[in-house]
Amino acid sequence: MKNKETPDALAAFCKRNMYLYPTFSSREAMKAYYLQMNEFVNCGLTAPQGNKEGLRRLKRKLKQYVSALRHLNSHEWGDSIADLQTACGGFLMLKNEEFGKKKEVNKSIGKHFEFIVRISQSAYLLQQLQGVLEIHCMNLEQLLKEEEGFM
Secondary structure, three states: OOOOOHHHHHHHHHHHHHOOOOOOOHHHHHHHHHHHHHHOOOOOOOOOHHHHHHHHHHHHHHHHHHHHHHHHOOOOHHHHHHHHHHHHHHHHHHOOOOOOHHHHHHHHHHHHHHHHHHHOOOOOHHHHHHHHHHHHHHHHHHHHHHHHHOO
C-alpha cells in the first residue's frame, strides 16, 4: 500500500479509481463550498476573521486528516499479524505462567487481530478517502493562490 505523493501520480491514481475532480460553476461557488465545509470541519473554532483565514484553516485540517490516513495506508497490515504472533507467542508457550494470565493475554491478542483484519479489509476505502481529501487540498491550495493574486 504505497502512497501517491506527487500531483501527477495522484491524478493517475484518481483516474484509475474513477475519481471525479469536483467541478464548480464558478470560482465563487468553489469558494462558498469550501467555506461551508470549513464551518462543518472546524465547527469548534471561533469564526475566522476573513474568508481566506477560513480556507487556510480548512486546508490545515484536511492536511492533518491526509497525514493520519497516510500513516494507516502505508502500514503493512498483513505483517502486523505475524509480528504480533511472534511477539506474544513465546509468552503463551511458557509453562510457569499462570493460566489466567495467559488467557487474558490471548484475549487481548485476539482483539488486536480483529482490529488488524478490519483495518486491512478497509484499506481500499482508506486509500480512496485519502485521495479525495488530497484533491480537496489541491483545490484549496489553488483557490488560496488565486486569492493571493486578487489581493
